[in-house]
Amino acid sequence: MLASPAIAVAEPSLEIGKGERLLVLAPHPDDETLSSAGLIQQVLQQGGSVRSTVVTSGDAYVGAVMLDSGKRNPSAADYLDFGEKRLEESRRAAEILGKGFVHLDLLGFSDGSIYSALVSHWRRNNPMRSEFTGFDHVPYRQAEDHGFAQDGQDLLNELVAILQDTKPTIIAFPDVMENDSDHAGLGMFTLLAVHNWLLQNPTQRPQPKLLAYLIHWQHGWPTGSNWGIAQDWSDQPLLLPPDLPLRGHSRACINLSPAQINLKRAALAEYKTQQRIMGDFLSAFVRSSECFTQLKPRDGKRIEQVLEHWRQVRKAFDNHPLSRRKI
Template identity: 30%
Template sequence: MSRFSPLRPGRPPRRWSRAHTVSLTGLLATLTAAGINGWSWLPTGWAVVSGVERSGGQLAHAAPVTGRVLFVSPHPDDETLTAAGLLYQVQKSGGQAFVVFLTNGDGFPWDVRTQTFRPTLNAGDYLRQGRLRMNEALDATRKLGIPKEQVLFLGFPDRGLTRVYTQNYLIPYRSPYTRADRAPYDGLFQPKVPYTGKALEEVMGRVFDKVQPDVVLAPSVLDTHPDHRSSSYVATRLASERGVRLYYYIVHGGVEWPLPKGYHPKLPLSPPRLEQQGVRWQRYNLTDEQQAVKVDAIRSYRSQLRLLSRFMWAFARENELLLPTPAE
């Protein structure tokens, strides 16, 4: 048998080499990075940017949010990523914006390691991280014009709200990170609250009693983070029982959402899906001033920017997202 290819007489067949593999891998990596980061000069990046612009253009404009507004934040930074411009405008226009942080974000090991640089962590490390994130939240909300007395911390366990609400309704849950089974921080809305679902409902009820909100902003029930979904269940029930207008926001919308990653202030922020449970998302447009304030507030979360900067900056767009709930 001839060693030459019958399709190419007189020439040996080309073999796939390691150099070909490296080149193809590099090309695929570049095209993937173009899509994730919105490099519109490459096809995949152009496709992502075009899809975001098209989706954002299909959203109706949200009406101004006014009055006494309560933002329900599972972790410090959720309020800034999703509603910094809105909360700033509420305060500026004569309303009152309140933020309640259900947890202090004290259950993220990689975050804690960036502070300690030690492979083995202890409860004290997580508690120090919780106090750090409280201070970052106070700095961020101050930049939004929200007085300190309108910022409330509950101190429930990060990455534990679902267990607290669904499995530990009466028996206190113990955080595997801080080793606490009740709220351990100074400066809380109500100190030493046990980590039970019953206590979570009761203290959130007291927050509603104190604020008497006209509008509540809460995480979407379809957010992929368990803490966010549990926060949504509690806030939805309380707002519904009291006849308070409720809007949803979203932080964790699925794999790689939001795209493109990084800072793209001239692009809209589009939702993972245009509709949720038959209701269409709306866009809350931001002025240049609101965008600048939001950027400054994001910078307050230095501990998070060390690990999640491209994710966090992806929320600094020309609008924020709101999902209205049906009026009863």
């Protein structure tokens, strides 16, 4: 039995059965831990399996690279070195959370490539070239996708292959409403991949729970994420913001025990490149709950309509997801 936390959350509880197969899809190193560290622990404690796929290396966080390199104008080599460090941070965090039982995929795409691959670099003969590293293919030798072109079709095919191999019963992925280009883009890629996977496997049972998580939002959410100094929020729940459109979906949360909260904090401490520049942001996610917008598998069946709906809903918030350069 899982220990009961001191504080309950307002949203309905997410049911985690025995032997679940969880797939966490993250755009950057640390997103898998920020969003789903508690979920990962609870699935493992229920005898399930966990696969975590981090798509990019997070190599284009300009301010962090400047801080890490000590240079006002970092070189391509500095961005590459930073990307290697971030990939290694995900490895260490996964070891802490899963004690060797998390299957971690580090694909190594360039930071900022996901949204570009979705909207303007779909074909292999027109891959996205990073303005920071100068590469149009995955440059990291330790990455799963070393040498792969950075294009949408190849990324989609790989996500479908991961789904086919894992056959997840739960998929955690970024909400398409995220105020970050890679996050929003991976949300759409996930819906596309799930749609294609289920088309190839029409008798797939059970169909997976689709859990959309939120990392980047407006108006200083979550509280404390932009205070400039890390605070301890672990006795408070992390509820989704009230102005996040529900879009006909439902929401669900898990409550974290004190031990699960402490392990999440320990895993996040491994992201040292991020702790140096945004420790307040990371600490704001160490709370007594993790909450998700829960979609239904059929929500991806009319994917063209989903894409169009996404574009229309986003217009109420901004004209374009944030770019790496703006961040």
